[in-house]
Amino acid sequence: MLRLPPFELLRPSSLEEARSLLVEHGPGARPLAGGTDLLVNLKLGSTEAQTLVSLAAIPELCGIREEAGELVIGAMTPLAQVAASEVVRSRIPVLAQAASVVASPQLRAMGTLGGNLLLDTRCQWINQSHFWRAALGFCLKKDGSKCHVVEKGKRCVAAASNDTAPALLVLGARLVVLGAQERSMPLAELYSSDGAQHLTLAADELLVEVRVPLPEQSARSTQHSAYGKLRRRASIDFPLLGLAANLELDESKTVRAASLAAVALSAQPLSLPKVAAALLGVETSGAQLERAIVAAGALAQRRLKPLDNIPGDAWWRREMVPVLLGRTLRAALSDTGPVNGDPQ
Amino acid sequence: MAARDQHGPQAPWRGEFRVLTKPQRKVDGAAKATGEALFTDDLALPGMLYARTLRSPHAHARIRSIDTQAARALDGVHGVITGADLPQSYGVIPWTQDETALATDRVRFVGDEVAAVAAVDERTAEAACALIEVDFEVLPARLTPEEALANPEPAIHHNERRPGNISKHVKLEFGDVDGAAAQAAQVVEGDFSFHGTTHAAIEPHCALARPDADGRLTLWSATQITHYLHRALALVLGLAPEKIRVIQPCLGGAFGGKSDPFSLEFCAAKLALITGRPVKLLWTREEVFYAHRGRHPMQMHYRTSSDGEGHLTGVDARLLIDGGAYSSFGLVTTYYSGQLLTGPYDFPSYRFDATRVFTNKPPCGPKRGHGSVQPRFAFEVQLDELAERLQLDPIELRRRNLLGENTTTVNGQRITSNGFARCLDEVERASGWRERRGRLPRGHGLGVAGSMYISGTNYPVYPNDMPQGGVQLKLDRSGLVTLFTGANDIGQGSSTVLAGIVAEELGVEPEAVRVVAADTDLCPVDLGAYSSRVTFMVGNAAIDGARKLRRQVLAALAQEWEVAEEEILLAGGRAGLFNGDRDLPMREAFVLAETRFETLGATGSYNTPTLGGDYRGGTIGASPAYSFTAHVVEVRVDCETGVIRCEKVWIAHDCGRALNPVLVAGQMEGSAYMGIAEALFEHHTINSRGLHAGPSLLDYPLATSVDTPELAALIVESIDPEGPYGAKEAGEGPLHPSLPALANAVHDALGLRLRELPFTPGRVLRALRSQAEAGS
């Protein structure tokens, strides 16, 4: 059996204690949330850690609450709870939808929202056992010096593969992080473009919560959002492409604001402001809509270039960019998301 | 010979079944549901050591030297072995023994076994493996059959008789195929390919060996063929067979993937002998992918000829088979790739030319529907093309070519019962074929395909004239009947079927029958769970044995009651007369029998009649009975994404007589599930570096429950004259038509012919784009 390498497991009961344990144990220590990514990577040897600091016994990290026009979701809130939450489903459905299509029911029960945002980047040459990677000669993300996706590449382009990241990007979420002090930052700033070092979080920093501005509900504007996920099987699989859309319509059903984001391309989940701009001012009740969707699709296809990093047919993933975008936008406007690649 | 006695298909007690033909619980169902059932890895023995295997990181290399000193010196390590400790080569087929438990001088694929270590725990064994230094001289790796053929040197195996990396070549011709093509009104010709898939049984391979103080060895292993493993262990370990006991505990699926003797069984045994302690070796999921023995990739060229009315006149096939690094069952696979195509349709001329080639990849072997799923795909798609050309309904085309019953195929196989025509009727009716096919909106379609498969083969892998299947029975005053059999229940439910047969014959409740199976010390030899042979062969052996005991019980009762034996009925755990007089619990009937005949026991056996064509290889694929299947598959294709969704499969299968209809339906559904998943999702690929593209259950995409189509099992009973009560196989045949019926349904939906498996969305989308270009 493929066994976990030995590690020390610490179970702090407060945030402060967790922080000081991380500081004390240095870079060999890692926070453990649901473990559905971390433990797999430890088994494979693509991640190493001597100490795991479990966050399971810290009550303030778990739960969903409304606070001053924001929805505050604790980092340890299980994805299943996010997907089932009444406020999330009614006010920011794109997040409920994205959480609902992560992995499988068992993994959503264990996996947390924080862990999902901090998911390691993925690549067919890295998500393999140590034996396999040794036979390959390793790669520059771990233990090696070459990239097998981009020949002569100096930077890892493993793919961000977390479904909730684009959803939270289009919602304008901010993160609360506890380091030497508590700080807050826009979600986009969490990520860097280097797949080997894709987070800007320091090793001893903790993600505490995610804060999502709740859209105003008024007669003059309505909010419509959806998540679209491309995958081979209808469960379990990581995204081959993920797209989140959030649209604000005025009373004449014209797009007043639009944001789009994508995942499963390169190391960062990507915001797509230029593509979204193509939707601004579009009357969604008329024939204009389909033309705008086609235009946005063409723009997106130029901008998004799936690589041979994650398994699967990169050509097909590229061809799917406009298709998934169109379907996701239509699902957003008709409030019928998520889109999960089933035949239409 | 008793073994060849025909028992007749009738029910034993004046024609009425009381246990069989009714749904019955599996004998081990409750134990599996509660977790009480013990699988090999559940077993633990005092003082047990754990072993791990060191594997080759190279696809092809010569081993210059191995240094195990540091590994031996590691604390907690008790034994280290290399190829030098187990040099005897073996292989499941006696003529192609090209495997060794650990590499002796050569490694032939990434993952090939090099050394094994037994230690106090797995982690220590793993650490010791990392300390073993192997000096490899890397050789060029051949990753496709074309490459291997083009580069005979350095050869993957040195074989004077078959140079050039050829593992097996079979060319057989029956009738005048070229003449048929020259005179045909229609000739359809084309290339097809099958990609390679693996079994992915939920339970990984595991073996536990215990050296006994008296010089014997016991091996528990997750195997589906205890008997061949027993023989191979004796050969490789150099131990007399009577010193070795092989036991198969509860098994978590096999599908052909546990048919070969495997490295881990020899290594666990050898390490146990060396250390004097029990040794367990459990493979990781990744290692199971390296063990493989899955379905062979094949490139297939078919040319099918017919007259103007769609009567087939000839079939001509050329197959290039990618065997991977070792022979395994490859000799049989190569024959099966041609020999099993000659039904359910009749054609007067046939040729196949099949070449299996060694490559530096995990070895291929038998997987559910061994050897014939790939050719069946090609041929049944070609039949659809022929129907299209002739503007015939594809079911009608198939009806025009029915082989029928009690006949002989073009390659000399004897056909007895044949329910294929009824299978076609059933799927046609149930799917609403006549009203719907060809009339559904674009993207939505129905497709049909048929097939035939063996109920065991009359060719044991090593030639001998002993019975193919055997049972031993004992009954006594307790009322319990115990059946001992070498047959392997691998989840398919063979022990349940055998218990049912014994209960039917002796009139006891099924719960009063205990089955002891797959233990070479206790059970008579059976050749194991492969080629869909157990129900047919061991079922007949069980009838044979049970009838001997029944005669004794009846004789004792007739004497006691002073009636004729024919008046007595044993049923439902009670003995009485057909006219209702007399009523005795069976236990008391057994007391009478034991009193009169003393200790009660009987053996039963089965052997096949002489079968097969009179030519070299003519017995391979010869079976005492053939099952027949037809599928209709319904698909919906998304024209924008190329995603195929299989909505429903109607499976009509002629299993002879359904002894336990629930188990038969389960096999039919499981087969179709597997076939559809192979067509749409699964792909056992080795990448350009010689590495398995994704040796995990995340990357090897089995269909999940939400990807599974609705499955409708339609049982057809042809009542075979030689099967046990008329039964034939149900475990493999129902897989075959899934793939071509799906391809044919896509054609109905879109007018697209898919000839290359698997039907990934990218492939379908490319085909749709070319279709659009061609049309515009």
Ligand SMILES: Cc1cc2nc3c(=O)[nH]c(=O)nc-3n(C[C@H](O)[C@H](O)[C@H](O)COP(=O)(O)OP(=O)(O)OC[C@H]3O[C@@H](n4cnc5c(N)ncnc54)[C@H](O)[C@@H]3O)c2cc1C
């Ligand atoms: C078979 C399989 C399929 C999957 N499919 C998908 C999928 O379709 N989509 C998808 O998005 N994911 C998928 N996943 C990945 C994973 O299950 C989810 O992303 C999950 O949300 C991860 O959360 P977790 O709580 O288990 O994270 P963990 O594994 O516990 O942690 C992940 C990382 O985040 C760090 N971390 C966690 N919490 C904190 C914190 N509060 N502060 C600082 N650092 C922290 C950990 O140290 C670790 O580096 C899949 C996983 C598996 C095994």
Ligand code: SF4
């Ligand atoms: S993108 Fe390159 S460096 Fe990064 S994981 Fe893949 S192969 Fe390694």
